[in-house]
Amino acid sequence: MNSELLKEVKTPEETASIVYEILKSNGIDVVLTGGSCMEIYTHSNYSSYDLDFIANPSIKSEQVRNAMIEAGFEKTKDRYFKHPDNDYYVEFPTGPVSLGNEEPKVHNELKTHLGSLKLLTPTNCVKDRLCAYLYHDGEECFSQAIAVAHKNEIDKENLLNWAAKECLEMEETVSELFNNLEYLDKVVDNELIKSYLKSKEEKHKVDISGESDFLLLTDDLIDDYIIHELLGVDLGDDVTYYEKMKKLYEELL
Amino acid sequence: MLEVLLGSKNAERVLQFILARNSAYAREIALFYDVSPSVIKKQLEKFEIGNIIVGRDIGNIRIYELNQRNSLIKELTALLLKARSNYEPDERARLVRKDRTRPRSKNKPLIQRRDNI
Numbered sequence: 001m002n003s004e005l006l007k008e009v010k011t012p013e014e015t016a017s018i019v020y021e022i023l024k025s026n027g028i029d030v031v032l033t034g035g036s037c038m039e040i041y042t043h044s045n046y047s048s049y050d051l052d053f054i055a056n057p058s059i060k061s062e063q064v065r066n067a068m069i070e071a072g073f074e075k076t077k078d079r080y081f082k083h084p085d086n087d088y089y090v091e092f093p094t095g096p097v098s099l100g101n102e103e104p105k106v107h108n109e110l111k112t113h114l115g116s117l118k119l120l121t122p123t124n125c126v127k128d129r130l131c132a133y134l135y136h137d138g139e140e141c142f143s144q145a146i147a148v149a150h151k152n153e154i155d156k157e158n159l160l161n162w163a164a165k166e167c168l169e170m171e172e173t174v175s176e177l178f179n180n181l182e183y184l185d186k187v188v189d190n191e192l193i194k195s196y197l198k199s200k201e202e203k204h205k206v207d208i209s210g211e212s213d214f215l216l217l218t219d220d221l222i223d224d225y226i227i228h229e230l231l232g233v234d235l236g237d238d239v240t241y242y243e244k245m246k247k248l249y250e251e252l253l
Numbered sequence: 254m255l256e257v258l259l260g261s262k263n264a265e266r267v268l269q270f271i272l273a274r275n276s277a278y279a280r281e282i283a284l285f286y287d288v289s290p291s292v293i294k295k296q297l298e299k300f301e302i303g304n305i306i307v308g309r310d311i312g313n314i315r316i317y318e319l320n321q322r323n324s325l326i327k328e329l330t331a332l333l334l335k336a337r338s339n340y341e342p343d344e345r346a347r348l349v350r351k352d353r354t355r356p357r358s359k360n361k362p363l364i365q366r367r368d369n370i
Contacts, residue, residue: 238343
């Protein structure tokens with residue numbers, strides 16, 4: 001793999017694929033985990049510029065370091081690798097890959113125009129986001145889990161079984177995720193959007209019939225995947241989102 | 254928008270920030286608006302004396318939140334929300350979009366960008 005390509009690539013899958021191939025050619029087996037898998041599976045226009053690879057436990061950190069340095073990466077004074085011509089920070093957290101109590105052994109292999117890339121399966125990526133949501137208070141991660149589940153084929157039974165082994169809260173969270181996904185299978189009209197907003201009233205402690213609470217919920221859902229899909233607005237297009245929510249309030253309530 | 258009523262732009266900023274984030278400390282607010290912490294601290298002290306906000310110490314940081322026991326807090330919140338809804342969308346989104354609070358490796362840069370990939 002020509003590391004010169006690192007200067008030209010922009011997306012997480014491209015950089016991750018180059019790193020994966022560099023390491024593979026050095027006999028180092030790694031799996032991409034964490035938020036970058038979500039970015040890849042959702043074709044997100046958002047990036048945290050993080051690539052977290054977990055190496056096979058038999059690999060010594062020195063082997064990884066040597067391969068990365070040889071490819072032109074620099075090791076920061078902490079434990080991240082950064083190529084001077086590439087935006088991404090690459091980290092190798094200690095393994096094994098764990099999703100709550102589960103240590104998955106089966107991963108997905110993507111083919112990119114630059115080679116291949118081993119990463120969490122979409123179902124495991126959903127689990128990873130749900131763990132971040134429930135165990136680390138990552139509020140935004142629930143919406144990310146929904147986005148991955150919506151844009152990819154996931155194994156619902158596997159997800160349910162996993163949640164049952166985690167805890168009651170995780171079972172409830174998975175159930176909430178499935179309920180939320182159902183909104184995306186229906187014909188969208190204002191009544192459907194209203195019913196989605198009403199379903200959020202209890203959690204957000206609001207009553208959307210009042211203007212103040214509607215405004216509050218509008219702001220609370222600024223990164224909510226489902227409301228953006230229902231409104232037909234890209235996540236991050238805040239101007240259109242606010243315009244449409246204002247119009248919705250005037251029409252509905 | 255409420256600066257005339259509240260006495261200054263920074264007074265409005267302080268209350269808007271606390272409302273949006275549920276709780277906040279002086280330096281955090283000052284950094285967000287790129288103003289001097291002492292200016293923000295002065296506003297916080299004024300509102301604390303006026304019973305509009307309440308503070309508690311965590312280590313050597315004083316964290317403030319709206320005083321939910323104030324009989325006017327519901328009306329004040331409604332006023333702040335209405336004013337916030339009239340902010341420019343970018344300003345409003347920046348204010349309400351939550352910062353990442355999940356654990357993160359020590360000293361790992363936090364870069365979050367949109368639309369440039």
